[in-house]
Amino acid sequence: xxxxxxxxxxxxxxxxxxxxxxxxxxxxxxxxxxxxxxxxxxxxxxxxxxxxxxxxxxxxxxxxxxxxxxxxxxxxxxxxxxxxxxxxxxxxxxxxxxxxxxxxxxxxxxxxxxxxxxxxxxxxxxxxxxxxxxxxxxxxxxxxxxxxxxxxxxxxxxxxxxxxxxxxxxxxxxxxxxxxxxxxxxxxxxxxxxxx
Amino acid sequence: xxxxxxxxxxxxxxxxxxxxxxxxxxxxxxxxxxxxxxxxxxxxxxxxxxxxxxxxxxxxxxxxxxxxxxxxxxxxxxxxxxxxxxxxxxxxxxxxxxxxxxxxxxxxxxxxxxxxxxxxxxxxxxxxxxxxxxxxxxxxxxxxxxxxxxxxxxxxxxxxxxxxxxxxxxxxxxxxxxxxxxxxx
Numbered sequence: 001x002x003x004x005x006x007x008x009x010x011x012x013x014x015x016x017x018x019x020x021x022x023x024x025x026x027x028x029x030x031x032x033x034x035x036x037x038x039x040x041x042x043x044x045x046x047x048x049x050x051x052x053x054x055x056x057x058x059x060x061x062x063x064x065x066x067x068x069x070x071x072x073x074x075x076x077x078x079x080x081x082x083x084x085x086x087x088x089x090x091x092x093x094x095x096x097x098x099x100x101x102x103x104x105x106x107x108x109x110x111x112x113x114x115x116x117x118x119x120x121x122x123x124x125x126x127x128x129x130x131x132x133x134x135x136x137x138x139x140x141x142x143x144x145x146x147x148x149x150x151x152x153x154x155x156x157x158x159x160x161x162x163x164x165x166x167x168x169x170x171x172x173x174x175x176x177x178x179x180x181x182x183x184x185x186x187x188x189x190x191x192x193x194x195x196x
Numbered sequence: 197x198x199x200x201x202x203x204x205x206x207x208x209x210x211x212x213x214x215x216x217x218x219x220x221x222x223x224x225x226x227x228x229x230x231x232x233x234x235x236x237x238x239x240x241x242x243x244x245x246x247x248x249x250x251x252x253x254x255x256x257x258x259x260x261x262x263x264x265x266x267x268x269x270x271x272x273x274x275x276x277x278x279x280x281x282x283x284x285x286x287x288x289x290x291x292x293x294x295x296x297x298x299x300x301x302x303x304x305x306x307x308x309x310x311x312x313x314x315x316x317x318x319x320x321x322x323x324x325x326x327x328x329x330x331x332x333x334x335x336x337x338x339x340x341x342x343x344x345x346x347x348x349x350x351x352x353x354x355x356x357x358x359x360x361x362x363x364x365x366x367x368x369x370x371x372x373x374x375x376x377x378x379x380x381x
Binding site: 025054057058060061062063064065066067071072075078097100101104107108109126128129132133135136138139140161165168172 | 313315318319320321343344345347349357364365366367368370371372373375377379381
């Protein structure tokens with residue numbers, strides 16, 4: 001191939017990457033320096049085959065909640081690392097939703113081995129709900145070992161997603177919050193705690 | 197008719213016969229004619245080739261077309277930001293085939309307006325307002341979300357954050373205000 005041919009080939013490769021380099025949501029909601037820093041992380045995730053939308057959403061979350069620029073960048077970088085670890089645990093076949101859920105699980109303090117074990121017990125089924133329930137249980141204060149054991153037991157028995165959700169409700173001892181429409185409302189009528 | 201005239205006519209006839217005979221002979225082409233013709237065409241095309249700058253122009257135009265095709269392929273996969281939407285626009289938006297209906301509610305009786313911000317609306321406080329349920333204190337909104345895990349929180353009167361008390365709290369709180377987690381299966 002001639003020099004010109006290689007040049008054209010390179011341009012064709014670079015242009016889509018350049019297109020990635022500008023997410024209007026970031027430039028509109030963050031200052032330019034912060035947007036650039038976040039964008040670097042987002043681009044790195046894309047190049048690495050990781051989901052990038054959770055990173056954008058994390059930055060937008062920080063912007064809306066009034067976080068400092070440094071804190072926003074740090075949170076995005078941390079999430080990027082968690083997504084990478086999640087993929088190491090679940091492998092390249094995991095969906096974006098599964099990786100995102102797994103990143104949250106790792107953030108909650110769960111071990112990658114628990115995710116791998118769960119995956120091995122449900123090889124042909126989505127893992128989002130079991131991983132989410134596992135994470136929620138830990139977030140609610142259930143010791144990670146106990147939460148892991150309970151979720152893996154359900155997975156081992158081939159139970160459907162609904163039973164994982166029921167486990168979380170059981171552990172919480174109350175309704176499931178944002179319920180799918182059509183199900184009975186279990187929401188208490190009392191005012192929620194309002195935080196400033 | 198004189199003898200001379202007859203002779204002339206016969207001579208012309210003979211000449212014509214010979215000419216016709218020659219013309220009727222099959223033409224035998226030189227076997228190398230095609231090759232020589234092609235060589236000549238190549239030489240001419242080289243001589244009249246575009247100047248270098250114009251050739252680069254062709255390459256650049258080709259690159260632009262190729263890049264356009266690539267972008268057309270790549271951009272639909274890009275997570276483009278939705279326009280800030282009113283509640284009505286949100287409800288009228290096309291619902292993905294795999295989206296699930298989800299209802300969010302918050303009891304906030306002393307409030308004049310409530311909105312929800314989260315991973316599903318780019319954390320835009322103007323995108324998803326809740327509406328009064330009619331019981332004097334509860335605010336509700338219906339969403340259609342694809343399966344996945346979403347972080348969200350409520351914004352009351354544009355200045356107070358409130359976590360959904362009936363959904364699990366986020367395991368991480370990166371930015372201070374409380375955040376809930378919603379799993380759609």
